[in-house]
Amino acid sequence: MAEAAPKHDVFQAIADPTRRKLLGLLSEQEMPVTALSSHFPMSRTAVSKHLRILSEAGLVAEQKVGRETRYRLQPEPLQELRDWLGYFERYWNNKLAALKLLVESDDPASLPKGPRPLDERRE
Amino acid sequence: MAEAAPKHDVFQAIADPTRRKLLGLLSEQEMPVTALSSHFPMSRTAVSKHLRILSEAGLVAEQKVGRETRYRLQPEPLQELRDWLGYFERYWNNKLAALKLLVESDDPASLPKGPRPLDERRE
DNA sequence: TTGACATGAAACCAAATGGTTTCGTATAAT
DNA sequence: ATTATACGAAACCATTTGGTTTCATGTCAA
Structure with a gap:
């Protein structure tokens, strides 16, 4: 059984500087979207979309905690x-x-x- | 002095599978465009454009030899x-x-x- | 000198990418 | 109960990307 059909591949996922920076931030500690997006000059929604791409590449995992969604680095890919x-x-x-x-x-x-x-x- | 202003960065350059395969081919020996493009299902011109992107990222060097242009891998970046x-x-x-x-x-x-x-x- | 070959440039095109704003909904706080 | 917070989904948009075909130019071969 495959590990969750990677729609976006790793190479493409890390091609974007915003996403690389996200991985860097998450490598220090897991964080919800709003905390993450405070580090970027773009909207929260935009960051959220980047996170989804990372997620599809298997590079981050999401965990819902109350009203927030924690994102955690998954370096395996x-x-x-x-x-x-x-x-x-x-x-x-x-x-x-x-x-x-x-x-x-x-x-x-x-x-x-x-x-x-x-x-x-x-x- | 910089090493030739990289218009395309490495991360983006390797994001495309065609370009990764090009680097693979060139890692074995330097080759002209036509030889390279025989390995791909796309037009020679398309391959040529990929090569230019690799070149802009500093990953390949071109050398004109008669009527052909030899491409050589430059792995430093x-x-x-x-x-x-x-x-x-x-x-x-x-x-x-x-x-x-x-x-x-x-x-x-x-x-x-x-x-x-x-x-x-x-x- | 007349072709054939090797190549890049140009114009064009559809689809993907990276953003935006607006809206709906679930959870927490008062 | 009401309001504020955290978030994703949707619709939209401009630009980039990855491809095409056509054309012009330089070089090698007959």
Whole structure:
């Protein structure tokens, strides 16, 4: 069973600076919409829509508490970004790449098995 | 001196699957537009436009060779992505984060100095 | 010198994106 | 009971995005 059909993918979710900043704020503590939107020059509704996109990408989770909705960071999907980036590690970090991959290998899915085309998986 | 005013930022550049695949292809060898576009279901012109966006983000370099234009991967700007991601490392990889940062520290710019808000820098 | 090839520029287009304002509704406070 | 707060949904809008086709130009080959 899939993990909740990601309508928006992570790459697209983090493409917007507002959304990256939201993730940054949420990485410190969970927060309701109004608290979050106080950090932005746009309407609360706009922030709310960004949150929904993050939610669809699986990057945040919502929890209703009374009349407010708490948003909490869910960093797991960033793993995909990490994997993708991992493919290019060899370029700027040749010698240490192997070690790094080893270090990261507590998650088996995270290691690119070698110089492969990549990205063929999505779409 | 800046490195060529990045009109498109890296985050946005890699948001598109076609562009990610282009980077993948170019990571194996440099190629002219026509060779690249043979891997996509869209017109050569469309691929060309994607390449320009990658170029504006500093992710590829162009070199004219006779009547063709060779495109070559320039992975350096991915460093920014890496730095940004690094901020979230602590979440899924707590114990090993320190070691990883150490390993990566051959590039001084690459280490986030601690739990900071982040992203305040851009925009 | 006459084609064929490789490419970017231009004009165009539909759909997605990032905002807005307005409204309805649920919860909390008085 | 009434009012204020927190929020999402809806309708709307301008701009950006990702694609197309057509055209002009430069280069290689016969």
